[in-house]
Amino acid sequence: MRADGSAAWGTESVARTRNQGPTIVIRREEGGEAGHHGGAWKVAYADFVTAMMAFFLLMWLLNATTEQQRKGIADYFAPTNLMSQATSGNGQPFGGSTPHSPAQLSTDTSSPRIETGPRPVLQDIEVEDETETPAQPVATREAPPGPDDAPDVKPGQAAIAVPAPGDGGPGAARRDADLAAASEAALRRELEKRERDALEQLAGQLRTAVSADPALAELAQQFRVEQVAEGLRIQLLDSEGKPMFISGGNTLNERSRALVAKVASVIRRVPNAVSITGHTDATPFRNDARSNWDLSAERANATRRLLVENGVGESRLRSVAGLADREPLLPEAPEAAANRRVSILLLRQAPQPPATGVTPR
The missing domain is CATH 3.30.1330.60 (OmpA-like domain)
Incomplete structure (x- = not known):
């Protein structure tokens, strides 16, 4: 700002003539601090943090879930699951609950099913002659037993599988022979x-x-x-x-x-x-x-x-x-x-x- 109140910005100043010859004033303004070279590093850092969070989340899931739960997660993201109708949990993994939810070990809901047949909605299409056709049962295949179907096992105890009478297995013949001998x-x-x-x-x-x-x-x-x-x-x-x-x-x-x-x-x-x-x-x-x-x-x-x-x-x-x-x-x-x-x-x-x-x- 000059004494007469006029502003001069840029690299050239306005020259005014007085009694003497024209005076040319050149003003160069120097910036205070250097620029921060833009915000690209923030984006890269955010991507790195997100990747690390996803990695540790994956590692936690692998450690905190069972084999059946991991299969449930895979089925949830599998393309074949797009046509399935879940019986509980609104189609969400783990039957609509997290691995540490209170109702994880005991629930009244049944395990999810994977349907391999045609979508049931196709059965609702009316034929041209308007003749009622009995609904055909849809072939379904039960998914492996999920965590909801697992029996309650106290910590430190191993689940003991007790085969039903007549079930095959390496010990079935021995068990039947012992029962026959006792009888x-x-x-x-x-x-x-x-x-x-x-x-x-x-x-x-x-x-x-x-x-x-x-x-x-x-x-x-x-x-x-x-x-x-x-x-x-x-x-x-x-x-x-x-x-x-x-x-x-x-x-x-x-x-x-x-x-x-x-x-x-x-x-x-x-x-x-x-x-x-x-x-x-x-x-x-x-x-x-x-x-x-x-x-x-x-x-x-x-x-x-x-x-x-x-x-x-x-x-x-x-x-x-x-x-x-x-x-x-x-x-x-x-x-x-x-x-x-x-x-x-x-x-x-x-x-x-x-x-x-x-x-x-």
């Missing part, structure tokens, strides 16, 4: 219990039949019935002055024949196999031509013949043997009369459970 064992125990009860009932019938016969009352002390591991054992014993057989021979006396006949009338009602064993005391034979082995076997065979004569089937006989004095009834008195006896053993029947169709391993 077979339980059935076998039940059959064994029933057989024990049946043998005990048969023992009661034998005792009653012998005690009810007046002719056999005096032989009650020479008659024993008991259950053993092999089955029901019936023993006909000698007593002092009351032998079952003729001394040194294999012929039953009249009372003994009546007792064996009574026993046969009871055991012939059951199908159990029969094993007969003869026993002697430790008194040796005077005649070296025979021994207690011969005597015990002959007495067992004589008892076998009498049982068959009174109705016991020959096919039921399992064995007839003589054990001499090897298994005395009274080991502390090897020459006692009670060691001279005949044992009739009704063998247990091996229970055969029904086939289960699975061979236990």
Whole structure:
């Protein structure tokens, strides 16, 4: 600004003439600070920050989501999803919720579906003849189970998949075999219990039949019935002055024949196999031509013949043997009369459970 109030901007000044010759004033204004070279760097920096934010967001999503959630995100952005109709969440990923929303682990909405068939809207187009056509079902394919379908698992616990019965798998055959073996064992125990009860009932019938016969009352002390591991054992014993057989021979006396006949009338009602064993005391034979082995076997065979004569089937006989004095009834008195006896053993029947169709391993 000059003294006369006129403004001079630019590189030239107005020259005024006074008394002297023309005066030319040239004014050059210098700028204060250098320019900032424009705002292009701000745009580049903003792009860099945005890219970094997107990168860290991607890394967070990869770490905070499950495989099913990532598939849901991919399906959301996939072109095939443009024709789908979501059943919940308005078509948004994760069923309309974020991975950390309160209702993420428990929700009433179902998982999204991906429809591979034609759009349902095409079914609403009317045909020219205006004939109603039944709506055709649209083939849909259920998407993999999403986070809404996952069971509640407490932190630190691993979800245990329990296959349903009949499902395939490496452990299915082993599990079925174990179940079949357990069922077979339980059935076998039940059959064994029933057989024990049946043998005990048969023992009661034998005792009653012998005690009810007046002719056999005096032989009650020479008659024993008991259950053993092999089955029901019936023993006909000698007593002092009351032998079952003729001394040194294999012929039953009249009372003994009546007792064996009574026993046969009871055991012939059951199908159990029969094993007969003869026993002697430790008194040796005077005649070296025979021994207690011969005597015990002959007495067992004589008892076998009498049982068959009174109705016991020959096919039921399992064995007839003589054990001499090897298994005395009274080991502390090897020459006692009670060691001279005949044992009739009704063998247990091996229970055969029904086939289960699975061979236990």
